[in-house]
Amino acid sequence: MAETTIAALPPETLTAILSPLRPEAPHLAIEPDLSIVLGPCAPPPGGYAIDVTHGYVAFAVEGPGAAELLAQGIALDFDRLPADFAGRTRLGDISVILQRCASGYILRCERSYGEWLAGWLAEALRIRLLSGDI
């Protein structure tokens, strides 16, 4: 099994919930009043649900070297990242939504940056392989 793998994830249904109340469904907290829910979701009382399925693309970065690879562009302290971390951060010059999961990380970015991010991840992996760190 490869040490670190990168895979574009198939399209997923995403719903933006605009409400100060966090939804109970699995969600990524993005702003004080904005959560992205994985899957369809009804609006909470006093809140709004807006489909954003087509606005993002997702990549899985998995394996024991996943954090090391992402640390080439993300300034977070991966050692101290909670196991259920999900939130917006920066990868290089773009905004991404980082989600920690059991096998590694899921990285979501705005659709328009998807091609660039795919290239960035591939290059980061290539350089990591060159480094001999694996």
Next chain:
Amino acid sequence: MSGYRLESVAQTDRVVVTFDGRPLAARRGESLAATLLANGVAIAGRSFKYHRPRGIAGYGWCEPNILVQTAQGTFPAALLPVADGLQARSVNCWPSARFDVASLLGAFGALMPAGFYYKTFRGPRGRLWPLFEPAIRALAGLGTLPKTEKPLASLKRFAHCDVLVIGGGPAGIAAAEAASNNPAARVWLIEALGISVTAAALRNRPNVRVLHDTIATGRYDGGLVVALERPCTGNLETRLWKIRARSIVIATGAFERPFVFDGNDRPGVMLLTAVAAYASRDKVACGRRVVAVVNNGAAYAEIAVLSAAGVTVAAIVDLRAKIELEHRNFAARNGIALYPRHGVVAAFGVPLRKIRIAPLDSPANTVELDCDTLAMAGGLTPAVHLHSHAGGKLRFDEMTAAFVPDGLHDNCWSAGACNGRYEQEAAEADGRYAGRAASAAAGFAASPGSRPEAPAPPACELLARWETGDGTGKAFVDVAADVTADDIRLAVHEGYDSVELMKRYTTAGMAPDQGRFGNMNAIDVLARARDIAPAAAGTTTYRPPFAPLPFGAIADFGGALLKPSRTTALTAWHEAENAVMYEAGANWRRPGYYPRADENLEAATRRECRAVRNAAGIYDSSPLGKFEIVGRDAGAFLDFVYCTRLSDLKPGLGRYGLQLHEDGRLFDDGIVFRLAPDRFFVTTTTGNAEACVQRFTYARQILRPDLDVHVLPTTEQWADLVLCGPRARDVLKAAEAELPADFGFMSIADGRIAGHDVRVARAGFTGEVSFEIFAPASAAPDLWRRLLEAGKTYGLTPVGSEANHVLRIEKGYVSVGHDCDGIADPDDLGLRFAAHIDKTDFIGKQAVLRNRADPDGRPERVGLLARDRNFVLPEGAAILKTDAAATRGYVTASCWSDTLGRSLAMGLLEDGRKHIGGDVAISLPGGIAHATVVAPVFFDPKGERQRG
């Protein structure tokens, strides 16, 4: 100077490298500097300015002289590890370092004093500089950029730790040990090249990570340290670390200080610590007859290292009159001649052949000593750079005649030699304290107690004197920048007497070694020239990087990854159709035009414009900013953010809206649609979409927290396909569009087109019947293809941004990026209809009111028709009221209109609307064009076509 190896190289470590075409036997992994010395290469380069012959003078990061060129770039020889087959050559010389034609410059040294580049090349205008420039440019610089792509890669890496210790010497090791006693604390230790002496105690601590061969190049606010690792493992050239630490211990040691005398730059004149390090670490003797010149007792320990390694030390020249008994005995025991109270007056030979010394109090009584290596030990200068980078203060320590850190700075402790604690025991105690304190500050230890007292003045005192020459020749303070003591005195004489001015006037400290070799001597010469104490002279500002960083280490990934770029859902289609792609702001790439065979930009643009005016066009407007603004107070919020009244919009309708800066200038425009009483759909310009996110957020969170409103950017959710032209409806019908029957201008509705659920608005930017089709981005490629298919019989044509530009000028539409300057408000731009000043409040209202109270002299948007109808006025050209008058405005947008059969332009003109019907002059390179001022709407002024 005739260096040699003190012990033979093991067969398995033997490699061959080439320097200036000459094969040299080397030990794998040693620095090229060690190889050069071991092979007796005395002259390895030429100096920066005078092209004087130079050799290795320092060790590791302290070597100031020799850069070499390899296929990968330019490197300091003392930091370049050798591998079999390495090919290097000297730089800044031709044809070779030993014989350099440009060394003739040295004969004209008197014509190149400090600041000569500020003084020379004046004369008959335009005659001398062209003469000098090519030669100066050819002589400038050290080395060349590699011509081929780098075979090795660089890696950038963010990292975090609790305590970062910078420096692997006694203080650093002690600090790392103390800081890592709590196993929960993540302690990182940075060790510079050649200092890999990590204590055994650290090796078994899993909470300690050591970065070998790494130099910290900068410390920044918030505990950020940037460090360069080179050489690296695998096929990496460099690894650039950006480390955030909760607390930091700086234990970067100190530099040895040279002396200043005539010829102190000759090959063979070196630092004593370097000569000792080459002997003890690399087993290389720098010469066969070494003389040491010292002004302190601590230097004798290094001389002892040399002797123990088998290097012949012939004499010691000690500036002090009173020399400790143990050191006198050491000299006697080893047969070393000792010259107390003497200094070096001059050095001779290339490479070094002899030196002239003289008693300090009787300079005429000179003595000449034969030697091939002169080892200088002028005391130590603490490496305070990292302490100072982020703002740490310094104080001058009279005892050691050096600047040392003045207290704690930003959870950062200096310890050991860089804190003025030079003796090993004191350095280790200081390091232990700093490690405990840093650990406590990071939350991993109890209070460290009080700092150990500075040790009593050392038994081996230092005589604070460094300039010992007789002033007859070139005595260098900064060999890397070719700055002499006389240069500094000249700077003072000419009024550049502050340390910062002196630095810039002479370039002292500005060469690749960044003053590590000579800064303290430059300060000393400056202070004496001004008859002030060094403490009063002060230091220059320490700025990162401490050591040179390769561009490749700093730069992000190359090629298409260098800068993020954004693609729409249709980019692949555009590229497949050979569209010429333009950068369109905010990292987007959009089609500029779609040339067919043999078409140039103009021909393609005219064809695309004709299609829109006469048949139908379609363009990809997906990068346009889009937002959902929802909440009970969404209307009130938009009334506040926009100067246009929007709260009275009825659901299903839209209105053109303007956002202003606080000073009344136009910030952005777009169309605001109301989807429901509590829900709006907003479009903004492409370039300002991200700025609108910030603005909406700021307004919502800070300016109007009382409003119940949420903002969601949806630019990426929706592709935006704009179908326009007199046959647009026919195309929609052919595509089986399901839209409301009474779908009027500025309406919005959900519907279906070609089997896809879409949101459609009756709005556009071309002046024709337009349908903005907002489709889920994933559906856009299929929908685009189906629309093109359906539109074939109606002449549907893909249109790029060039045609869009022409069509909107014909209609007189404002483009925020084109037609606004730093002054124009909505009234100036002819958009008064969209500024509802009677609203209670909106951002920019007071500024608009103020402008209306004083309307004269405002820049107003007008149309311009060139007198020569075939001449397209250049955008940006100045508008003059008469041929010779001052500038009164400028051309903001200009094009050729096939529809109207002539050129068109718009501009901002002072009191422009008062001049409608009059003529103006347009300033051109080498001439004037004339134009008539007209209203800025050239086509369908009543808007009948777009409403139709």
